[in-house]
Amino acid sequence: xxxxxxxxxxxxxxxxxxxxxxxxxPLLPVGNKPLIWYPLxxxxxxxxxxxxxxxxxxxxxxxxxxxxxxxxxxxxxxxxCIQEDADMxxxxxxxxxxQKVKTDVLxxxxxxxxxxxxxxxxxxxxxxNATLSMLMSKAHEFTETVPGQKGKKKTGEQxxxxxxxxxxxxxxxxxxxxxxxxxxVIRKSIMRKHPRMHIKTGLxxxxxxxxxxxxxxxxxxxxxxxxxxxxxxxxxxxxxxxKSTNSPKVIDExxxxxxxxxxxxxxxxxxxxxxxxxxxxxxxRSCWNDHRGDMSDAYHGxxxxxxxxxxxxxxxxxxxxxxxYIEANRLAPKLFxxxxxxxxxxxxxxxxxxxxxxxxxxxxxSDKTSIKRSTIGVxxxxxxxxxxxNSIIMHGVxxxxxxxIQGSVICSNAVIGRGADIKYCLVGSAQRIEPDAESTNExxxxxxxxxxx
Amino acid sequence: NxxxxxxxxxxxxxxxxxxxxxxxxxxxxxxxETEKEKTPVSLLPPPRPVATQKAPSALPAPASAPIPVPxxxxxxxxxxxxxxxxxxxxxxxxxxxxxxxxxxxxxxxQPGSSSSGIKTKVPLSxxxxxxxxxxxxxxxDDPAVVKRLAKKLERQQIPLRSDYGYKVSLFSHLxxxxxxxxxxxxxxxxxxxxHPSIVRLGLQYSQGIVAGSNARSVxxxxxxxxxxxxxxxPPNEELSRDLVNKLKPYISFLNQCRPLSASMxxxxxxxxxxxxxxxxxxxxxxxxxxxxxCIDRYIEEKIVLAAKAISKYxxxxxxxxxVILVYGCSSLVNNILCEAFEKSRKFRVIVVDSRPRxxxxxxxxxxxxxxxxxxxxxxxxxxxxxxxxxKVFLGAHALLANGYVMSRVGTSQIALVARTFxxxxxxxxxxxxFCEKVQTDSFVSNELDDPDDLMVTRKxxxxxxxxxxxxxxxxxxxxxDVTPPDFVDLVIxxxxxxxxxxxxxxxxxxxxxx
Numbered sequence: 001x002x003x004x005x006x007x008x009x010x011x012x013x014x015x016x017x018x019x020x021x022x023x024x025x026p027l028l029p030v031g032n033k034p035l036i037w038y039p040l041x042x043x044x045x046x047x048x049x050x051x052x053x054x055x056x057x058x059x060x061x062x063x064x065x066x067x068x069x070x071x072x073x074x075x076x077x078x079x080x081c082i083q084e085d086a087d088m089x090x091x092x093x094x095x096x097x098x099q100k101v102k103t104d105v106l107x108x109x110x111x112x113x114x115x116x117x118x119x120x121x122x123x124x125x126x127x128x129n130a131t132l133s134m135l136m137s138k139a140h141e142f143t144e145t146v147p148g149q150k151g152k153k154k155t156g157e158q159x160x161x162x163x164x165x166x167x168x169x170x171x172x173x174x175x176x177x178x179x180x181x182x183x184x185v186i187r188k189s190i191m192r193k194h195p196r197m198h199i200k201t202g203l204x205x206x207x208x209x210x211x212x213x214x215x216x217x218x219x220x221x222x223x224x225x226x227x228x229x230x231x232x233x234x235x236x237x238x239x240x241x242x243k244s245t246n247s248p249k250v251i252d253e254x255x256x257x258x259x260x261x262x263x264x265x266x267x268x269x270x271x272x273x274x275x276x277x278x279x280x281x282x283x284x285r286s287c288w289n290d291h292r293g294d295m296s297d298a299y300h301g302x303x304x305x306x307x308x309x310x311x312x313x314x315x316x317x318x319x320x321x322x323x324x325y326i327e328a329n330r331l332a333p334k335l336f337x338x339x340x341x342x343x344x345x346x347x348x349x350x351x352x353x354x355x356x357x358x359x360x361x362x363x364x365x366s367d368k369t370s371i372k373r374s375t376i377g378v379x380x381x382x383x384x385x386x387x388x389x390n391s392i393i394m395h396g397v398x399x400x401x402x403x404x405i406q407g408s409v410i411c412s413n414a415v416i417g418r419g420a421d422i423k424y425c426l427v428g429s430a431q432r433i434e435p436d437a438e439s440t441n442e443x444x445x446x447x448x449x450x451x452x453x
Numbered sequence: 454n455x456x457x458x459x460x461x462x463x464x465x466x467x468x469x470x471x472x473x474x475x476x477x478x479x480x481x482x483x484x485x486e487t488e489k490e491k492t493p494v495s496l497l498p499p500p501r502p503v504a505t506q507k508a509p510s511a512l513p514a515p516a517s518a519p520i521p522v523p524x525x526x527x528x529x530x531x532x533x534x535x536x537x538x539x540x541x542x543x544x545x546x547x548x549x550x551x552x553x554x555x556x557x558x559x560x561x562x563q564p565g566s567s568s569s570g571i572k573t574k575v576p577l578s579x580x581x582x583x584x585x586x587x588x589x590x591x592x593x594d595d596p597a598v599v600k601r602l603a604k605k606l607e608r609q610q611i612p613l614r615s616d617y618g619y620k621v622s623l624f625s626h627l628x629x630x631x632x633x634x635x636x637x638x639x640x641x642x643x644x645x646x647x648h649p650s651i652v653r654l655g656l657q658y659s660q661g662i663v664a665g666s667n668a669r670s671v672x673x674x675x676x677x678x679x680x681x682x683x684x685x686x687p688p689n690e691e692l693s694r695d696l697v698n699k700l701k702p703y704i705s706f707l708n709q710c711r712p713l714s715a716s717m718x719x720x721x722x723x724x725x726x727x728x729x730x731x732x733x734x735x736x737x738x739x740x741x742x743x744x745x746x747c748i749d750r751y752i753e754e755k756i757v758l759a760a761k762a763i764s765k766y767x768x769x770x771x772x773x774x775x776v777i778l779v780y781g782c783s784s785l786v787n788n789i790l791c792e793a794f795e796k797s798r799k800f801r802v803i804v805v806d807s808r809p810r811x812x813x814x815x816x817x818x819x820x821x822x823x824x825x826x827x828x829x830x831x832x833x834x835x836x837x838x839x840x841x842x843x844k845v846f847l848g849a850h851a852l853l854a855n856g857y858v859m860s861r862v863g864t865s866q867i868a869l870v871a872r873t874f875x876x877x878x879x880x881x882x883x884x885x886x887f888c889e890k891v892q893t894d895s896f897v898s899n900e901l902d903d904p905d906d907l908m909v910t911r912k913x914x915x916x917x918x919x920x921x922x923x924x925x926x927x928x929x930x931x932x933x934d935v936t937p938p939d940f941v942d943l944v945i946x947x948x949x950x951x952x953x954x955x956x957x958x959x960x961x962x963x964x965x966x967x
Contacts, residue, residue: 002643002652047641106642119637126637126649127656278675278752286668287782287812288661295822 001103003122003210005048008090009036009055009110010082016322018443019411022429024059026110028325029377029394029412031332032342032360035319038113038335040073043106046118050076052100054093055110056084089226091219098220101213107228109207113328114316115335116206116309124169124307125210128290128299129279132236132306133210134171136162136203137316142323144330144390147408147426147441159201164308166196170290171306173197174237176230189241193300194291205229206316233306240304322426326409329375329392333358360395377412400435463546467553474557590712591898594626606709609702610646612639614709618904621927628712629901635659636710650679651703655710664812666850666886667756667784670716673707674748677724681744685737692740693731700725712900715851715859715888723751755885759947760785763881764792766945767846770879775800776843778871780832781861782812782819783848785881790846791823801825803842807832807863809906809930832863839874847936849882854960855891856938856953858882862931865895868940877942880953884946887960895934904928 013025020028026036036053043051060079080097082088088096094107106122116135125133161184163173172194173186190197207229215236225231289298299305315335317328333340333356340355341347345363352370359365360378369386376382377395386399390407393399397410400418407424410416414427417435427433428445592598593616606613617631637644637656644652654676657663663672677700684699686692704721707713713721727747731740767789771777777800779786790802802820804827806813813829820827830838845867851859858864858880871878892898907928908917920926938953948959 002649004643047645048643049645117638118642119635119640122642123635123637123656126653127660127662129653275675275678278671278678281752281757282663282668282672282675284668285665285671285784286663287665287784287815288663289815289818292814292818295818 003048003104003106004101005043005051005106005108006094006097006101007036007039007043007051007053007108007110008093008207009053009059010084010088010093011110011320012084013111013320015320016325018426018428018445019322019325019409021445023394023412024056024062025319026055026059027062028319029375030113030319030325030328031336031375032358032377033332033336035113036110037073038332039108039110040075040077041336042112042114042116042118043108044073044075048075050078052078052080052097054080054082054097057081058084089230090228091225091232094216094228095219095223098216101216104213105211105216107207107209107211109318111319112206112208112317113319113332113335114206114208114311115314116208116311116316118208120309121208122210124309128305128307130210130305130307131212131215132171132233134233134306134308135206135208135311135316136308137206137311137314139202139204140327142327144323144326145407145424146323146326147424147443160203160205161199161201162203162308163190163197163199164310165194165291166198167290168198168310169307170194171237171308172240173199174234176234179234187241189243193241193294193296195293200310203310204316204318207318209233236304237306240302240306322409326392330356330373463549467549470550471553471557474554478557588898590628590708591626593628606705609705611702611706611709612636618921619927620901621929623896624899624901624929624931627899627901630659630903631905632659632661632903633905636706647703647706648676648680648683650676651706655707658707658711665782665784666714666716667883669714670720670885671752671756673717674720674724674752678745678748681741681748684741691733692735692737693729693733696728697725700728715890716883716886719885719888720751724748755883759883759885760788762947763883763945764789766950767879767881768793768796768798770844770943770945770950771798771800773799774843776803776841777801778803778805778839778842778845778867778876779816780805780813780845780847780864780867781807781810782816783881785883786846786848787816787819789881790820790825794823794825801827803828803830803838805830805832805835805838805863805867809902809909810861812861832866835867835870836874839870839876842871842874842876845871845876845878847878847880849880849886850933851886851888851890852880852882852944852953852956853892853935854887854889854957855893856941856956857892858936858938858941858944858953859888859892859933860936862895862934865934865936865940868936872940878940879943879945880936880941881945884948884959884963887956887963889960892935893937895931899934900932902930902932904930906930 009026011025013020013028016025027034029035030038040051060081063079078100080100082093082096090107090109094101094105104125114135114137116137118135121133121135124130159177161173161175161177161180162171163186164170165172172190173184175184184199186197209228215232219225219232225235283298286298291300315331317324317331319325319328340357341353341359342361342363344361345359345365347353347359347363347365348367350367351365352372353359353365354372354374356373357371358375359371360376360380362379363376364381365371365376366382366384366386368384369382369388371382371388372390374388374391374393376388376393377397379395380393380397380399382388382393382399383401385402387404387406388399389405391405392409393405394410394412394414396413397416398414399405399410399416400420402419403416403422404420405416405422408422408426410422410427411429411431413430414432416422416427416433417437419436420433421436421438422433423440425439425441426443426445428443431444431446433439433444589598589602603613614628614630614634614636616629617634618629620627620629635656636659637652640647640652643649647655654663654672657672658669663669680700680703681696684692684696686695700721704713707717724744724747727744731743735743763785771793775798777790779790779802790800793800802825804813804817804820806817806829808831817827817829828838847858847860847864847867849858849860853859858868860880868878890898904920905928907930908915908920917928920928941953944951944953944956946959951959
C-alpha cells in the first residue's frame, strides 16, 4: 500500500461558533451536503478505498443515527473517536492513531472544499522522495457580505509567510506572523543554498499534507508537538537546512530514535538503509541536479525535503470562518452534478427559483415565492409570498408567509415568523423570529450560546 | 525456377490470395492448429527468396492490411480484381497457388497479433531466413499498431499516454509526450495496480530526475528489488512463471513513461531469465533471497566493477599534458577522468555542451569539484576548439551489433569533426549495454523528447511560446543519434580495448555464455 488517508474531523470550528454551537463543524450543510462529504468525495474520486476518520463521539453518533446526514461514499470509513474535551491538536490525533499507520499518510482536513488535482501533490512526494508535500492555493477575496459583521473586515490578520525556491515547488521557509517578533528572519544557510527565494503572503493553506511514515513515528517520540500546521510543518521546513540532518553520523542517531520495539518497523528501517546505497549509486550516476550555480550535489545532499504545490486556478476553500462558509455555499454546486432541485421536493408551480439555487430533499415551496442564489436545506417549509435572496437556509426551517430574507444564514430548525424582514443576519439554530420583525446585520442566537466565550 | 518466371499479374494475384487466406487461417488457427502444423512442414519447398520476401512485406507494409476484413470471405475465394483471369490454370499457376497457401500457413503460424516492443525472431524452419518484424514503438503512425498497443495496455490496466504536439514528418513514427501530462494523472492514488516503487520510478524517468543509461538501470533494478520483496506467490501458481507475468505490466508502464533504454532492456532480460530458472521446488523465501542476491551481483559486476575495469584501461590511454574533450554528462567518462586525476595524471578537460539539455553543466560541476581544470564550450564552437584537443572520450547509450554507437544527439557530430582533425575518438561502454539491434541511421529508432523544452525565455520574452499555432512550424527534440564505426578509433569495455567492429564478436561470446 502506498498511502493511507487520514481525515481530521474533530475540530470545533472555533472561528464560527455561531454556526457550530449546535451542529458540529463536519456536519454543517454546504450545498445541502455535510461538509465532511467534500474531502471524502475528493479522496474517493482520486481512488482511495479506505479512510481513517478521526472525529468526536458526537459526530460519530450523528453520522450513524441521523438519516439526513447522508454519507453516500463507497469507501470504507474507519472512525476513530477522541474525547471532545481533550483539546487535541491535529498532531496529537496523528499520534493517537500511530498504530494504525502502516505507510505514508495523506492528512486532509474535513473543512477542505477543492477540485485540485491531487496527483500534483503526491507526484512531488513520490518523485523527490520528499518528507512532506502540501497543497496551497492563491487566496480569493470573499465578495459576499458576511452577516453580523459590523464595519470593515479586520485587516492585519495573522499572515503566513511562505518562501519557495525558483521552481516554485520546494518549500524553503514558512512562518506565521504571530511567531515572528520584529521581522522575517532567514538563515544564511538557506540563502547560500537557494539564492533566489520567492516569499508569498496571499496563500491559503489547504491543510492537505503528504507525510512520510517516519514523521508519524517521530511524532510518537516528540510529544511536545501538537498541531501539524502550527508546529510540525514549520519544524520540518526548518529541519531541511539544519546541519544535523545533513551529516551522516547524526542520521544514524535519528534512526536509532525512530526505532521502536515493533520489529516490523525495525525491518523497514533496515531495508531502507540497505538499499540506500543503490539509491545513492543512482543519484551519483544520474546527470540531474535540482539547482545549478554551486558545487553541491542534487538537493545539496540534504535528506529531508519539503515540497509544496501552489494552485493558481480552481476552487480551494477552507470552511473555517463564516465568510468562507458562505462563499463555499455559492460555489459548492459546481463540484457535483446533482440537479439543483431535489426530486423529492414539492415545489409549487407559481414560484420563481433561480438557476443557481439549490433545493434540498422533502422541501415544500409554496406559491409566489422567489428564491434566488440561495440554498434551501432538507425538509424546509417555505410558505407563500416569500422572497429569499442570497441566503443559506439549513434543514428543518419553517419560513412563514410574506417573509423577506436577504443575504442571511438561517440555521437548522429555526422558525421565521410571518412578514419578517431579515437582512444580512445570522439566525441561530432553533431560534424563533417574531412576525413582522425587522433585523439587519444582526446575529440572533440563543441566550445559552451567548454565555460561551 | 518457375517462381522467377511468374508474371507481374500473377505475383499480384498471389499476394491478394495470401492476404485473404491469411485472414482465414488466423480464424481457423484456434480450431485446427495441430493439423496445420503437420501438413505445411512436409510440403516445404526449398527456400525461394522472392516468395519469402513477399510474406513479411504483405503484412506490415501496406498500412491498411491488418485491418480485419469482414468474416464472410470464403476460403477459396479467388483473387477478386485480377487483371488476367485465366480460365484454365496452368501447371505453373497451380504450383504457385499451392506455394502461396503454404506461405500463408507459415505466416499464420507466427504469433500474429502478439505485440511486444522487442523484435520477435521467429525461426520458422531451419531452411527459411529469419523474419524480423518492426517493433511497435517505431510504428506510431500506423493506426492498427496503435490500436493493438491500446488494447494491450487496457488488458494490463495501464493508462495510455497520448502524444503531444505536431510531429515533424520524418519522425512521425515515434512517440512524443509532454512532461506536463504525466501518466500518474490517470492512475489512482494510492496506486494498487502498479507497485508504488514502479510508479515512483516512472515519475522520476519522465521528469528526468533519473537520467543516464547507468542510473536508469540501477534505479530499475532497485525498484525490482522492492517488487520482489513485496511479492507473494498466489496459491496454485509458481513463482517462476507468475512473477514474470507480474513484471510485464510494470515494464509497459515504464515504457509509457519513457522508452526503455538498451541497458534497461538487457537488465530486464537477465532478470526474467533468472526468475524463470528458479526450480519449482524452491521455497518462496529462498527464491526471493536468491533473486535479490542475483540483482545485487549483476549491479556489482556489470556496472560498478565494469566501471573500475574500464577506468584502468582508459587511464593507460591518458598521458600527461593531454587535452581531453568530453561531451555531455556521461557517468562513465566522468568516473574515468576523476580516477585518472587521482592517479596524478596531468591533463585538462574541455566540456562540450548542447541545448536543450545542457547536461555538460553537471559534468563540469563534477569535474571542477575534484579539482580538474576545465573549459566549457557549446557544440557550435567545436571546430574552433578542436585544434587544441589531443583525445576525445565519449560515452555511449548502447553499442549496436553492426558497430554503430548510439549516444546522445550531437555525439556523431563530435566524432565526425574529430575525425577531420585527426583526433582519436575513444568510446567507453560497458558490455551490458551491447545490443543486438542494427541501425545505420538515426531516423528509424530514436526518442522524441518534449518539444516545449526547446522554448527558452530570454529577457522576459519567450519567442516560441505559441509554436503550436503556427501550422508550418514543428519543433524537434531528438535524444539519440548513431555514430558510424569509421569515426570511432577504439571502444574501451570491461573486456578490454576492442575496435568498433568487434562488437558482434562480443555479443556472440555473451550469447554462448548464456
